[in-house]
Structure formats: structure tokens, C-alpha cells
């Protein structure tokens with residue numbers, strides 16, 4: 001055999017230069033043991049922090065007991081326990097679950113379910129939304145053309161309607177919500193006949209698209225339209241769920257009940273696990289054999305998810321996300337007040353974005369990139385988002401403390417000063 005050493009695909013780029021050796025709580029350590037404040041949480045995944053002792057203990061115990069009890073072959077206790085337990089946090093009546101591994105797979109499962117349950121084909125999504133990279137999920141995604149470019153033809157039957165992105169539209173939140181609902185009605189009247197429309201997919205906070213919270217009036221308007229036309233309202237809570245926004249679910253801020261909830265990321269503190277939840281009346285309409293997979297509901301992931309739920313409850317992490325989120329947003333707003341390059345600071349709970357805008361109102365990607373890089377050099381790991389990469393987002397784990405938030409704000413302030421000098 002020829003001697004060959006392989007390398008990673010050149011397309012896989014890292015947002016930071018860090019080679020992570022270990023993680024502990026809010027911190028990541030590189031191979032030289034340099035400590036970084038991790039305000040990325042693995043893109044909102046390590047909800048209980050890196051290697052929370054209770055999650056580690058539960059996973060270690062499960063690894064030594066049963067790793068893979070393939071769920072269409074045998075059933076296992078961690079999956080049953082997790083299912084029961086999720087019932088206590090899901091909206092009333094949303095009590096049937098199906099598990100897969102990633103957010104994209106769960107989005108695909110939700111789309112299959114919505115089409116089969118309604119007998120309709122179309123899906124309405126909102127501009128700037130991110131629902132994943134697999135083909136159907138990518139077809140629902142408009143957070144940036146890089147997800148869609150060169151891979152067509154995409155799945156037909158997707159209608160894109162404006163998201164109430166108040167800052168970009170130059171409107172108040174109320175005006176933006178009213179505008180987006182009017183445009184949705186226009187789509188239903190001109191493009192997607194309601195009786196052809198299976199589902200409306202919405203992120204309660206636009207994630208990859210720029211960290212833009214959906215105004216509650218908008219989500220309530222979606223609920224009204226879904227009820228009126230028999231369309232299923234699908235809350236993509238992949239990033240916003242599990243306490244991230246300071247409520248257990250992002251849609252809780254609008255006090256609405258979706259028909260299908262999609263969850264992933266923070267659910268298992270870093271172990272691959274995702275799920276869709278729906279009432280039995282919807283789930284039973286899916287066709288036999290349409291739900292399954294080799295790895296779904298992995299026993300170790302389920303054990304980690306159960307421990308994650310214990311930690312979230314026992315440590316009051318949803319309330320912490322709300323409190324720390326306010327503290328973070330206020331600190332970032334103070335930084336923005338000294339730097340006109342940051343045109344908007346927004347978010348819900350521990351999902352906060354800083355949008356960089358040039359003096360002519362255009363997206364200021366260059367300054368955002370410089371600030372993001374300078375922050376990493378100073379020991380603060382962050383991510384960018386938004387179609388132009390001009391939003392620097394902060395998503396620390398839900399265990400973050402006031403001191404850590406203050407430290408991050410101080411590092412951010414230095415980074416922005418450097419980037420705008």
C-alpha cells in the first residue's frame with residue numbers, strides 16, 4: 001500500500017486559530033494550555049458548559065453499559081426516560097417524539113411529517129432563515145447564498161417571505177412585524193395557495209441570518225394564519241431551545257404553541273442528538289417507515305441529554321440565561337455607544353449579536369472581521385453571522401457567571417477599540 005497521509009478538506013474553515021485540547025465550563029484550553037473564554041459554545045451546543053461533571057458522569061456510565069441500542073431494532077431505557085422527561089418541558093399536547101442526530105436531519109423529518117400529515121407540498125420560510133445543509137434543509141435556508149450556490153436544483157415548493165428584521169428595514173419592531181405579516185398574506189394570495197401550503201418554518205430568533213429576534217406579534221400572527229388555513233407552524237428551536245433565550249423555548253416569548261417543535265444543539269451538551277415533537281394527531285399521520293435511521297436516539301446522547309436537563313433545572317440555568325443575557329446586552333450596548341461602527345446590539349437571553357454598519361448604512365464586514373479576530377487574540381472566542389458576516393454573535397454556555405460576562409465585555413471593548421483605530 002502506498003504511504004499516504006490525508007488532510008482535511010480545504011473547504012472546512014475554522015473561525016478561530018485555536019487547536020482545542022480540552023474544555024472546562026466556559027473555557028477552552030489550547031495545546032499550550034492557553035485559556036480562552038468560549039462565547040461560541042460550539043455554536044450554541046455546550047449548554048451546560050464544557051464537560052459538566054454531571055453530564056460527563058452520565059455519559060461515562062452509559063458508555064460502559066450500552067452505547068448503541070439501535071432504536072428500530074431494540075428499545076433502550078435512556079431513550080424512554082428522555083422521552084418522558086421532555087414531556088415536562090414541551091408545550092401541552094406536543095407529546096410525541098422522534099429522534100435523529102443533527103438539526104438538519106430533524107428539519108428534514110419535520111418537513112416529511114408536515115407534508116404527509118397535511119397532504120400538501122409547499123413550505124413557507126423567512127428570508128435569512130437557516131435550517132441546515134442537507135438538500136431539503138438547504139432548500140429552506142436563505143441565511144446566505146453560500147449554502148445554496150452551485151448545488152441546485154433545490155427542492156421545489158419553498159416560498160420565501162420577508163423576516164421582520166427591523167434594523168435592516170429601518171422600521172420599529174411593530175412596523176416590521178406588521179410589514180412581514182402583510183407580505184406573508186401577499187405570498188398566500190399570490191404564490192402559495194393556502195390549501196397547497198403544508199407548513200410555515202420559523203426560527204424564533206434568526207440565527208445564522210444575523211441574530212434577529214422575531215417580534216412576539218409576528219409569531220402570534222403566524223399562529224393566526226396557520227390556524228386559519230390549516231397550515232402547520234413549525235418552530236425551528238435548534239439554536240433557540242433549551243433555555244438559550246432566557247425561556248425554555250424561544251417561542252415562549254410570544255406565548256404561542258407551535259404544531260411541531262424541532263430541537264437539537266443544547267439538548268445533549270455536545271453529544272449528537274436532535275428530535276422533532278408533535279401532537280399524536282399529527283405524528284400518527286406520518287407514513288409507516290418514514291421515521292427511522294441507524295444512529296437516532298443514541299443511548300449515550302440520551303443519557304447526556306437527561307443529565308443536561310437535570311443540570312438546567314437544578315442550577316436554574318434558564319433564569320441565569322435571562323439574567324446574564326441582559327447583563328451581556330447592556331454591556332455590549334455600552335461598547336456600541338462609543339463606537340458608531342456597531343449600529344445595533346440585539347438578542348434574547350444568551351444569544352446576542354453586534355451588527356457592524358458603515359456610515360453609508362451598508363454592512364461593515366471588514367470591521368466586524370477585525371473585531372472578531374482581535375477578540376480571539378485577546379482570549380475571547382466569538383462567531384460571526386449574517387448574510388454579509390457583519391454580525392459578531394455571542395452565545396456563551398448557560399452556566400456563564402456575571403464575572404465572566406463582564407470579562408467578555410471588557411475584552412470585546414478592547415477588541416473593538418483596536419479594530420476601529
Ligand SMILES: Cc1ncc(COP(=O)(O)O)c(C=O)c1O
Pocket residue numbers: 043101102103104105107130131132133203207208236237238239240264
Ligand atoms: C435554527 C437551525 N436549524 C437547523 C440547523 C442545522 O443543524 P445541524 O448543523 O446540526 O445540522 C441549525 C444549525 O446551526 C440552526 O441554527
